[in-house]
Amino acid sequence: MNDRLARVSLMRLAEPDDTVMGRLVAAYGPEAAVAQIRAGRLDPEFVRWFADVHRNGSGGARGREEPMERLDRLLASWSARLEGTDPGRDLAEGERTGARLITPGSPEWPTQLDDLEELRPRALWLWGEANLRLSCVRSVAVVGSRAATPYGAHIAAEFGAELGSRGYGVVSGGAYGIDGAAHRGALAGGTPTVAVLACGVDVTYPSAHHDLFAAVREQGVLVSECPMGVRPTRPRFLIRNRLIAALSRGTVIVEAAVRSGAINTAGHAVALNRHLAAVPGPVTSDTSAGCHRLIRQGAATCVTTPEEMIELVGTIGDDLAPELRGPVLPRDTLSAELRRVLEAVPARTGAGPATIAVTAGVDLETVLSCLGGLAAAGYVERVRRGWRLRPGGP
Structure with missing residues (x-):
């Protein structure tokens, strides 16, 4: 029996999460593992390893089971399943379906x-x-x-x-x-x-x-x-x-x-x-x-x-996600000086330039200059009592 047929047989003998079978295959290879199961006798070195590892009696639901009893039970289960395996038939059935088998070392094996x-x-x-x-x-x-x-x-x-x-x-x-x-x-x-x-x-x-x-x-x-x-x-x-x-x-x-x-x-x-x-x-x-x-x-x-x-x-430095940013508002493009003056303009009642200058913390000349630019951009409007924010402005 070659490696491929042995692996197909092993797929039938034990569930994929059987760590004992995994250790047996890792230690001796699939062909030798199947041969030992068919002979009903595991290598003495493997038996000693199993006994050492399970000396504390850890056996999941069978926690009180002796290590050798558990190993004998596993071997009996594997042997019983081996009797009904036909790896050649499994391969033929897979090929008939259109599937393909890959094993460790195959070009397609991840x-x-x-x-x-x-x-x-x-x-x-x-x-x-x-x-x-x-x-x-x-x-x-x-x-x-x-x-x-x-x-x-x-x-x-x-x-x-x-x-x-x-x-x-x-x-x-x-x-x-x-x-x-x-x-x-x-x-x-x-x-x-x-x-x-x-x-x-x-x-x-x-x-x-x-x-x-x-x-x-x-x-x-x-x-x-x-x-x-x-x-x-x-x-x-x-x-x-x-x-x-x-x-x-x-x-x-x-x-x-x-x-x-x-x-x-x-x-x-x-x-x-x-x-x-x-x-x-x-x-x-x-x-x-x-x-x-x-x-x-x-x-x-x-x-x-x-x-x-x-x-x-991904690759460090090459696959960075874009930083999430909020929407850019029109007033975000204003200079710091213009924003200070704009924030000092009342929304409803008008205010004179001098009052706005005090609130904004800038001189009167700067306020007069900024109010002209803000009015041209549609942010503020002149009313009877001075300046206010323009309703519906940017």
């Missing part, structure tokens, strides 16, 4: 996935026209709530379209709400978009996104570490979030409740030393409460425009 270490995927199925590695060289993950508000959907689509127009790929999870809006925005902007699925690339979930996924295949790429035909489960949505965070330069949370999958993605981004940003929303909206907490805790940078997100993940 090397940033190596940051996941033992949680690095054993292989990835891709279905789409875009090159995954090139699509993720400059990319941003745009994620958020499935139950998006109209505000959130609008912002996500705007981010997707503008990031695309600036040459950034958009990575998301293909779900309802923010994910779907981000993908559609990127497609409208004509940029590749990457949808990381929690099921096989040949499974359309949610089913209502059939047309969206078809468009993504034409302009971007569907990505999954699940074998062909595998249906999604609740844990797999959380597991795949680490890929969304790892593939991109940074993640922006558009809308998220305090407890949500998007917050899980944010945790992966922080753990991987990726940039993390969040978009603020109404303080009365539960779907923005998670964003606000991330910003308040200092875990995420507050961004309000795609340009600000690009500044966060």
Whole structure:
């Protein structure tokens, strides 16, 4: 069995977040890992490592389980699954569908996935026209709530379209709400978009996104570490979030409740030393409460425009967002002297030049000179009792 077939087999044997399997593959390679599982006997050095690491009995829900009991249970589970694997059939099914398999070292493999270490995927199925590695060289993950508000959907689509127009790929999870809006925005902007699925690339979930996924295949790429035909489960949505965070330069949370999958993605981004940003929303909206907490805790940078997100993940000094400025009013163009005199002119009752001079703190000659210029520009007008601001003036 070669490396490629071994990796296809491993995709069936363990869930992608199985760190013990990840350690086994990292230590011995996929072919040797499959051989040990088939023999029903793991290398003694690996067994000793497992015992040392788990000597304190940490086993999650099985906290009191002895290390060797847990390892024997894992090996038995892997062996049982191995009996029903047929990597050649899996490869043929993928090719028949139109998908392709990439493995670490392949030209299309994004090397940033190596940051996941033992949680690095054993292989990835891709279905789409875009090159995954090139699509993720400059990319941003745009994620958020499935139950998006109209505000959130609008912002996500705007981010997707503008990031695309600036040459950034958009990575998301293909779900309802923010994910779907981000993908559609990127497609409208004509940029590749990457949808990381929690099921096989040949499974359309949610089913209502059939047309969206078809468009993504034409302009971007569907990505999954699940074998062909595998249906999604609740844990797999959380597991795949680490890929969304790892593939991109940074993640922006558009809308998220305090407890949500998007917050899980944010945790992966922080753990991987990726940039993390969040978009603020109404303080009365539960779907923005998670964003606000991330910003308040200092875990995420507050961004309000795609340009600000690009500044966060882009090249220092080259991708600065424009400074937001208020509107320029006509009186902003006046000299400091003219503004002082103008501020001293009453709005309703008239005032003489001497009174205006005292109020403005300038001499009478300066006031007379300034009043003439201000009158010509339409700011003030002469009345019976002196000068006043002109109604409806600039």
